[in-house]
Amino acid sequence: MEAPFPERAAESIAHLLVVDDDAGIRLLLAERLGTYGYRVTTASGVAEMDRVLARGGVDLVILDVMMPGEDGLTACRRLVQAGGPPVILLSALGDEQDRIVGLELGADHYLSKPCSPREILAHVRALLRRQKAPEAEARRGFAFMGWRMDLDSHELFDPEGVLVHLSDGEFAVLRVFAERPRRVLTREELLHSARGPDSDAFDRAIDVQVSRLRRKLRAGDSDLIRTVRNEGYMFVPKVTQA
The missing domain is CATH 3.40.50.2300 (Response regulator)
Structure with missing residues (x-):
């Protein structure tokens, strides 16, 4: 041995x-x-x-x-x-x-x-x-379909462990999705949760952030963020604490 x-x-x-x-x-x-x-x-x-x-x-x-x-x-x-x-x-x-x-x-x-x-x-x-980090802190994050979010460091790693660069705004929107998976979220809800109630951002800003996230969250032919017509967006995968 x-x-x-x-x-x-x-x-x-x-x-x-x-x-x-x-x-x-x-x-x-x-x-x-x-x-x-x-x-x-x-x-x-x-x-x-x-x-x-x-x-x-x-x-x-x-x-x-x-x-x-x-x-x-x-x-x-x-x-x-x-x-x-x-x-x-x-x-x-x-x-x-x-x-x-x-x-x-x-x-x-x-x-x-x-x-x-x-x-x-x-x-x-x-x-x-x-x-x-203490073990409890090391688990402060989310995992979905092999992807892993670290909430302390604001980092996202793809299923191969590669660091994927996200802007602060993109990370904030992804966090909202991960906290509320399989739910339809309106643009107003995303804005309020990601930017705060006093944000001067607008609906189009969320559309841009979601579009960028979709490009970065590549999962073969799977679309992890689904558009729900006339309502908003839904984060499709199952999310677990990591």
Whole structure:
């Protein structure tokens, strides 16, 4: 039986481990993430990663998939099975099947290269928030058809764990839908609940927000938001607390 991982760092400054055989990427991420106050250690491969993890105190691993020797997917599965820190996979293989494989192996997020340090930072922050929040707070959100809303961070993740950007207005409207699924909501109700009773927005603004949400909530041929003629809109999927 494999030995458990050492306890993670108790300090408020998170310790990130970047594992990539490309020295340029390691340096770039270490510098950029370091400017946001994180402690960053790098490793050029899985063997070096294991040595760093054995010393303890790592809160999150950013792991490249395609590396010489043991690849990132195999290493990710091993980390998850051994109860290691959460993993963000980076890969030049970005099609749907590759992402599904990575997530099924236990990765928390899967990002396709090239991706910006800013995008990686957003995923790091989201993961660390979930790690540090009390269990009750970590469940402060909604889930529907594989999608997940985090009410604390105002983030939406698609069924593959990819962060989907929503404006504040779009998130507010989606929250109203998630709180009242399978009910016909008039435009006035949506405006009042999403913007407040003193809002100077108008019906057309809600139509625009709903149109944008529909484009972002892609679920094959399914339309998650149904238009009810002469009445308003209905959020179709079953919603659960997450």
